[in-house]
Amino acid sequence: MPKRLKILASPISYLGCSVIIALAILLSLLRLILPQLDLEPLREDIQALVSETAGVPVQFEQVNVKILGPHLALVLRQVDLMDEQGRETLLRVGEVRVDLDLVGSLLAGEIRLGHVELRDTRLLLVERSDGRIELQGGLTSSASGQGDLRLPFLRHSSLRLLESEFYWVKESGSVPPLRIYDIDMELRNRGREHQFILRAGLDSKSRGEIRLIADLHERGGKQLLLDGQIYLLAEGLNLAHLPAALQPAGYQVGDGALRLQLWGDVEQSRLQQVTGDWELRDLLISGGEPIQHLGLENLSAKIDWRKLPQGWRLDLNHLTLVRNSRLWPPGRYSLEWVRDRQAVRLRAGADYLSVKDVSEFAALFLAPDAEAFKVLLGLSPQGDMSRFRFALDLPDQGPPRWQTRGRLTSYRHTAWQQIPGLEGLRLEFAGGDQGGRVWLESDQFSADFGDLFRTPLQASRLKGELEWHLRPGEMLRLSSSHLYMKTPHVETLSRLDIQVPLAGGVPLLDMQADFWNGDGAEKSRYLPTRIMPPELTDWLDRAIVGGQVTAGSFLLYGPLDRFPFTGQEGRFEVLFGVEQAVLDYMPEWPRIEEATAEVHFLNNSLKIRLYEGRLLDSQLTTGRVVIDELDRADEVQIRVSLEGPFNDAARVLGETPLKAHFERFLKQLKLGGECRLSLNFNVPLLESKPFRFNGVVDLENARLGVEQWDLALESVEGRLIIDQHKLQGQDIQARLFGESVQVNVLPQTDADGPRSRVEIALPLRVEQLQRQFPQLAGLPTHR
Template sequence: MIVHLTRATRHVLFWSLIAVAVLMSAARIFLADIDAYQAELEQKIRRISGIPVHIGSLEAGLRGFNPEVILKGISIEAADPASKPDIQLREIRLGIDFLALLLSRDWLSASRVTLVGADIGIIRREDGSLMLKGLQASDEPPLWLLQSGKYEILDSQITWQDLKRHGKPVHFDRFDLVLKNHYFDQSHEVHLLSTLPEQYGDSLRISADITGNIFEPDNFAGQIYLEGTDLQASALVTGDLPLGFNLQSGAGDVRVWSLWRNASPYQVDGYIQAQQVKISKNQGKPIALDTFEGSFSWSDEEGRWRLAGYDVNVFANQQRWPDGAFYLQQDPQGNLGAVIKQLDLPAAMYLAPLLVPTDHDYADYLTLNPKGRLRDVSLFVGSDYLRYAARGGFSDLGVEHFGAIPQIKHVSGEISLTDQYGQVMLDTENAQFDASDWFRNPLDVKRLRGTLYWWQTGQAWQFRGRDLAIESADFAGLAQLDLWLPKSQASPVLDLTLAFGEFNDISQVPKYLPAKIMGEGAVDWLDDAFIGGRIKRGELVVKGALDQFPFLDGQGLFETVFAIENGEIQFNEDWPHLQSVYADVQFSGADLQVSILEGRSEKVDIDQAVVTIPALADSEHVYVWGQVQAKVMDSLAFLQKSPLKSNIDPVVELLNGSGKVKVDLDLKIPYYETDPVKVKVDAHLDGAQLTVKPIALNVEAIKGVLTFTEDRIGSSRLDARALGYPLQGRLSSDAQATYLDIDGVTSIDKLQKQFSFLPSDVAKGKFAYAGKLILPYEQSLPGSLRIGSDLKGVAIDSQPSLSKTAAEERSLNLAFQFEDGSELPLQLSYGSELSGYFLIDKKQEMLRSGHIVFGQGQAGRFEETGLKLDIRQPSFNLSQAAGAYGGNASSRLPALREVSVDTEQLVWQGQALGPLHGRMRFGDRHWQGSIDSAMAKGRFSIPEQLHANQPIELDMDFLNLSAMDKFNLEHADEAVTELPLIDIDSVQLLWRGVNLGALLLQTERVGNGIHFKTVQLQSGKRKINLTADWLKQPTGTVTQIKGTLQAEKFGDLLSQLAFSDDFKETSADIGFKGGWRGGPHQFSLDRLNGVLQLDLKDGRISSIEPGFGRLLGLIAMEQWVKRLSLDFSDVYRQGLAFDQIKGRIKIKDGLAFTDDLTVDAVAANFYLAGYANLAAKTLDQRVAVVPKSSGAVPIAGTIVGGIASIITQVVTDDYKEGYFFGSQYKLSGNWGDINVTPLHDEDGLVNKTWRGLTDFGWLDSITE
């Protein structure tokens, strides 16, 4: 079966396609010659439509299966041949729908007309009928448009004008329009789609399904749908709007479904989304909507219109009103009814000017600007707007301040009212009331429960509330209220009683004060007065006309009373708060009084106090009276946090104390800082104790009354004990400081116990003193304590310049400076002989540093740790001062760090050493300074550890050895291993007034003493080089020395040193090696041991004088030369010139031996042998004199005259060198009286005789 059906279907389809192909081919053949019918077609169209149509060209073809004729270059001729055609077309397409033709069998209804590129006009006449401009050949409407099957207008232009709304023409560039006429039900379907010009919007769509003749007024019905996107109202809406509305601007999207009857809408539903809308009613002020969105439904039946809105969202006036829903109805008589499911009142009031007549009396109530949301409200308003009734719920209701009505926010509840009476059942949370005429800030109500009734009379509105439960953020209360609001200009009258409690934070009290009708100063004080605490119960009563509040003249009653528990009160911002306060507070009329029963402030206990402000509105002061008690320091700490701070701070900084004090307060405190505070505080002391902290001085058993005012401190006579004895004092003050004058007595032992750094063994006795404690108010100035005494009754045993007996008077002045920091400055003066400036370590109670001046001048501040000592006296005994500083005194005093001495006579161990000017300072572990005295001048550096290997360094301009002879160094050899090393670099070394030259001395430490590794003395061509050792041995110390002396003018050196003036023009090269028992300072001839190597050249012995004898005594040849001069004065009276004096001298225990000392003179040679006792000053020597020629022997001379005559006659040759003429002499005796004995038997004729003379073999036994 299926196979047969499949085969049959194939045959049907095949032959159907064949038939269609044949028909289409026939149609094409028929249409091929269609252009021949152009003229005939123009005539037929003119005849049927009555339109003067001109066809430019004619084409034919198929549109699908339907034939289509295309007419191009179409124009409709104007009635006036000279004018432009009303309608012009690019082309017209005419076609037949075969299927529609088969069904209707009506060629006209099956036809299809398409206009492309049309430019037409549509006009709505005043009667509501439509006119197509240019399509009517006569006054009759173009009914043929409603008879054809389908009309299309594509890619065309159109001009619209609504004459019924007095609109202006609106031109659209591109639109597509489809008109379908349905044959069976005679209905018409219209679709319009347009892309709008930019000034009109984005797009527009209109769809309509209508019946009747749209070209006749009131003769069509149906439904119309309109949709537009981004429509621009100002360009599109050019005519009048219903109800007097005027749409000035706006843009948005619209979707509207409407039902029409008799060419008028009777039901409209739609959705609108618009932005930047401005709309007004009649000539009223336009309403601006930032955005508007909502759905609506409107209907009008028999004069009764209804309007419903839902999902309405409005953003305007910087507010958003979402989810609005309402229903409005107005009957033919003008009565308005409404059912409001949900409506935001700001939106309703904002839009109200569009609904309520602006010239009506009730328009003033729009100024209430209500806020909130209505729920399920039924409303009736009479046409006269005088009768109304309403019932419903509201939430977050609020109104602006209007007349006597305060601003109200966030009130919720239910309402039932008429124009005569009503009631509000309040069920509110977090409401707010702002009575700006009374209160500075809105009053927050956390919860409000109760019913408020009101009614209206001819004269006033009356309100009544009973047991209104109020719970604010701060307290809970129950109110009874009666309020009369006159309709005239009379004042409202209030009768309010509010019982409240559970007020747990009294700092919030100022929020509930009617500050706007109180004095500014009182309000400022009350704002700050209540800091903390709670009110267990209280009551507020207000009765009277509100324009008389707070009823100062008795026309009403205003009173608030409450009890504070555990409160904190500030009666002035400059005074400490009152804490733990239990007080009764009463506002009565214009007065305020706070009665404090108990409390504390800081650590001060309040026995009783009263704070009052009389006449709050006019008063400029707060008055405080009270009695308090506390410990001494606690009371000072209290006053320290008051306006008396600048007076009390210096006291607290310096004093500490214990004991109780009772204080009477009497304060008059202004509201404003520009006015002075009046203060009188009396502090009663009875047995209190105070300690002057910087010096730890205790003052006990203080009795008296201290009085503090706003600018002064004073007292009665104060009795106390300090330093073991009674004293009296009195406080006073001026604009700069507070003063405490004291008078008392004490003893040296009590004073030493207080100040441990004072010496304990130099003074004894008891003395009177006067003191003054100064406490400046200026913070940068330190306090001070000055103590003065004449020290009568005190004996002082110290240096002569400082000592005194108990009967003598000598001024002592002490000045303590109480500076910040860890140091306490102390200035001291004792007569005119001593001044000091000390810094005492407060924590350790000992001296940290000091500056002491002995003599004229004042000591200054020495910041470094240690002592600075200045000596400025005409004569200063250094050994006594060193003894006084040693022992216990030095252990109590800090170490010396700087010393300055300026004296014209320095005394050391009874020896006057002459003027001394020196400075030295300790730093970098060394004493460094300078000295200027007769002994030395220059700079020095002394190491801190003298026994170490660091030497004392002297960098001198000169050293004077002669001036040092007065020093007693007898004990120095005992400490040779502990003596410091010394290095000297002196420009000059003076001895006996002679500059010996530049001295360079360097030492180093060896195991048992000191080694002088360099001793160099140089001046011009004179140079001395030495090395030495100072050693400690079991038998004592010993000094060993080795060195040389080289000099060009040795005679000048001897002359300068006053040894002798006899040597002239002599060069010397002298070497010495030896030593002595004892230290270098213990040199003694009888302990001298060593060898002296003498070599003098090219000199002359001018004459013989005692001075020269002393020199020769040192070299064991002095006395014989002296005798030779006596014996040969006639020969050598002009001086003895020599080429060389050379020899070697051995010295042992002061005995000087020589056996080879030779004087090579110009005229003779001298040979010496023998010894000299340097300590005993005796001589025993032999001298041989050998002339070099006979011409050298004078004739004169009684001793050798005869021998000389014979020799000169017999021997005359110079080369004999006195072989036959030599003379010998024996020198013996004391240096001052030497005997010269000629030895004639040994005169030189035989060589062996001379050798025997000069052999001195007996000397060997002595020198061994």
């Protein structure tokens, strides 16, 4: 270094060190002196200066001066920001530090204040009913709470809040205030441009963090109105630690992690649009009576909220939901609320809804004694709904009006009370409060009528339309003019009309159906076992072996709770024809086969008319099966008329349980020819009821022989009367040995049991008897 520079640097260095040492000594003296400095005589001047700078009256309890780093600052404690009249406290601050702008003060020739820092502050953010958000005073403010603190804060070039709290309050008071702790907030102002930066945690137990940045521009005019943008980021929030303000009343959020990122536009201090995205993981909500639990593995969506001239609209795009390891297809969901001069209007739409998830979520928030809760719990509906739309108008005058439409697939619900369980339905619906229409279709349909039938009714094809007509508060009417169903065993085409009273009462059903191509062997699936005694059900299972249902019709009209209408309150009627029917009416009795029949259910009774058929080798000409009271059936009445071999009559007596009485007698006879046979059975269904049987055998040109005596009656004409104990007949005409004879069959009883004695009256010479019976040789020869 040149010598001259060294000579010059030495004094400068000495001077600089001296200045630094002097400043250090001065600062040390100030640190010692300032705490001892009594500023009380200057209180009014300081209070006036601070009030002028803040733009509102300011009061404080203590004031002193501190050196904070290189700055000299006023420190005010227990500070109250007052309204313009100085009557109400707008804000209570524990400590306010105000930097003294020394350079600015020297240049301006007056004291100027700089950066402001507030500690231990409580602020109140009020969400107005019109959507505006206002900053108001702390806990010491009066009940009116109408002061606006935005102006004082916006008067400083730089302001920071530390160790403070926020309370978020809805003007409606619908939820408790939300408390926000550990706030680090900074406000930067440049004329009418303002930047707000906030970092805080939700509740003292929350592990999450909230960041908020707002760039706002102050409009001109007397009223303070702001425009600008807002950014919010909330991540790592554990919903289990959320304050009660964000939890539904009476319920507990047991778990869940939330991430939320939003951008908002503000005009005239009102939110105009909010966009962003959110994700919620592992949510668990518990509550209700009895306690219920609802969990979600994941719920995420992109948010687009917009303010409308008279309401707002929310769109959730690319929404995905995972619950019970089942993924909802990503889709769009929308909700719109508008309040105009005439009504409140609500519009909703969803690309997809899980009926099971929605119903369980709704049931969680319904009262246990609510009818809707009971219905959802009882039916347990499931299915996939798509293209759902709903519109609701709540006019100031008149009843609500609504419209809806959508598509439902894989729908099912369990049987509950008088509502049958349904499964496998696809349907589309469109309508509203006055009425609408449902299009039904299924390739694998099942209907469970509870204990009315043994098993659910199955259909391989279902198609039709169902209309509804609604009189609010009075009646819901469901009707269909064309409902086709095909099962593996029958095809049906139905028309129905159901009237459901909405004010209480029993539904009235009017249903008509035609059916064809039925399989009688499958009748057990369709027997209404609930209204029949088990003994009757067992008999029908065994007795109706098979048959082809050609065609039939069905009618059900009346209140459903009075079915099967034993008091004639309605009408239940089923009428159908059967071919190739097989009736196995009693064990060990010959079956009626190849029958053509007409089956007729009428209310509580059953009648079967037989027109053709076969029993043994006889042709059935007519017959009927009657059950007078299905719900109290104790016997089945069977009447048949047959034409066929005379030998069939003997088989009825000798090859059935009646053989104990007739077998010995019939073994001695040889029968031939034709007869007409009428048989009556009373088949008992209860052990206490006896079996009853009787019949009539009309002989036409029949033949009856006694092999032991080589005796044959020819051209037998007459009637035999039979029952389970005896056989009898009188004045039966026949020919014996070429002569006309009269035959009587008389019942007798001896020690061995019932007997039948045959008496034959005829004129006969002894020679004829001796020729026929050689053992009679030697008898006198007279008549």
